[in-house]
Amino acid sequence: MSMASRPVYLKLRDQIAAAIIEGRYPDGAMLPSVRAFAAEQGANPLTVAKAYQQFQDEGLVHVQRGIGMFVAPGAARILLESERQAFLSDEWPHIASRIRRLGLDADALLHENAPESVK
Template sequence: MTTQWQADKPIYLQLYQQVIERILDGYIQEGEALPSVRKVAAQYQVNPMTISKAYQMLQDENIVEKQRGKGLYVKHGAQEVILKRERDMFLTERWPAILKQIKRLQLAPESLLNGEGLS
């Protein structure tokens, strides 16, 4: 995870998003334990409550589950749930603006898919 924090976004949201991305990218596998709150807090010199808040969001969304005495584990099926949600958000929130820009710049979809005209 990064130690460069964006000033305009709360750290707990950035941590939450990093865990989501690491699950999607396969760096954190389903069934795998998340690092402890204390370990992450010490590693990134962040208040443990900040880490707890990010982890609580993951629990609230049923991405991770607490196993008594062991910690938090990524639930089986979490990657597919995240992937579906992220795709939906991309298509509804980001894609319309991207499509508008593609049309404005008169870019051909084929050239974008082939990486042509990119430097």
């Protein structure tokens, strides 16, 4: 499934997952309310609630009734591993194939856009 054809709730889920992995929402941090996140993203609150529900179903967040939704301990590690596996199984084979098909040098590509300190 291409990124453009993914349902909105999955795109929102990906944004939240990235924020957790990047540490913007560390373990124990409160996520924005459904309404606040919906307003920020210009999305329907029911769509945001569906994205949040997935995290709850996966045990990556926990709800404190009347207070909010909080990132569960270890969520970033779990999400990172899950995202890596999804990338390696779903995206990388297509990327690697395209690199070969276009005759590109993978090593050069990796270092072409690297920060100066990495080159």
